[in-house]
């Protein structure tokens with residue numbers, strides 16, 4: 421082993437530092453600004469060997485898999501420090517907009533908050549079926565059954581399921597040989613409803629041993645309310661395929677958030693932090709100041725959660741979403757909550773907004789929550805024509821938010837404020853809620 425010391429390392433928001441060895445640059449992960457470190461330079465990818473002078477912000481009781489697993493980035497720093505880093509990152513990023521201080525709303529649950537988990541499977545050396553999460557930038561599986569971010573109940577189900585899979589000699593899918601059957605297991609847990617959905621993702625329709633797995637799982641009385649088999653024969657890293665078969669229960673779960681009941685299917689988007697979701701939506705609606713006479717558009721609406729939260733303040737809410745299954749669920753969600761002033765439309769958000777603008781329609785408030793890639797120039801231009809008084813942009817990617825805010829500024833909109841919600845503690849991700857008003 422060859423060790424080299426690096427003193428007083430420089431670290432940005434993402435907790436790694438760049439070092440140079442033999443004219444090549446490498447990233448060393450899990451370090452903190454100002455630390456002195458020893459790097460093992462013999463490895464193919466040089467890595468942190470030891471921290472010689474530790475930062476006072478370093479903690480030692482974080483996740484034991486941090487060094488290997490790609491799931492979290494902040495398990496080696498105190499949560500207090502993580503919050504400071506997140507606030508600093510956002511305030512630096514949006515400096516050019518001259519906004520009031522961007523503050524981070526935090527939740528009481530920085531661990532075990534994820535209502536969704538996705539595990540990938542392999543056989544251990546002793547031929548047991550084991551599962552885990554991918555290493556960062558790789559498809560190497562780090563064996564984990566007690567992830568610190570996932571709901572404790574989901575971890576319990578995964579642990580029990582692995583024993584059932586081993587007993588029934590289920591063959592995990594091997595990406596290289598494309599042999600084997602079980603690719604992933606996806607779990608959704610209703611923190612409030614206590615309902616559990618288990619989705620077994622297989623490499624095609626055939627699933628030898630399926631009946632025994634399901635009957636063994638049921639006998640364990642873990643509280644699983646539905647089991648679905650999802651077929652994914654594609655050669656991609658996308659977890660879920662397009663087809664599924666319900667093998668036990670209704671094929672979906674219900675969850676209650678903010679007094680509303682929501683149907684969640686395997687393939688629909690649902691915020692992964694249930695506690696954070698309510699805070700996020702209430703914050704967005706506070707900023708939106710919707711009036712009883714307002715027509716509101718909820719773009720990228722998923723299963724209609726924001727539309728339903730907004731419905732009691734507005735005259736009418738129109739939710740638009742690309743995923744047809746999500747729209748089916750959104751319509752059901754409006755019905756089960758007895759909400760009559762929301763309409764859901766299955767369309768590409770840009771297409772929908774530009775058509776409205778062409779037809780000279782008007783709206784008062786736009787709520788938008790696009791995926792990580794952000795929105796489009798045409799969508800933003802269309803808002804100008806629709807004349808919305810306010811736009812509330814919810815984003816899980818501050819970089820694309822910033823890009824899109826420049827596009828709004830080229831139109832008639834002024835960025836008024838951004839508030840962040842720590843929906844993803846212990847990771848570099850953060851959700852932001854931005855208010856824009858028409859000049």
Ligand SMILES: C[S@@+](CC[C@H](N)C(=O)[O-])C[C@H]1O[C@@H](n2cnc3c(N)ncnc32)[C@H](O)[C@@H]1O
Nearest residue numbers: 689691720721722741742743768769789790791
């Ligand atoms: C970040 S999620 C937000 C969902 C919802 N607002 C919520 O809070 O649960 C983004 C949603 O945008 C949808 N989506 C992605 N591309 C889209 C597009 N071009 N047009 C409309 N919806 C899209 C996704 O299917 C997903 O449901």
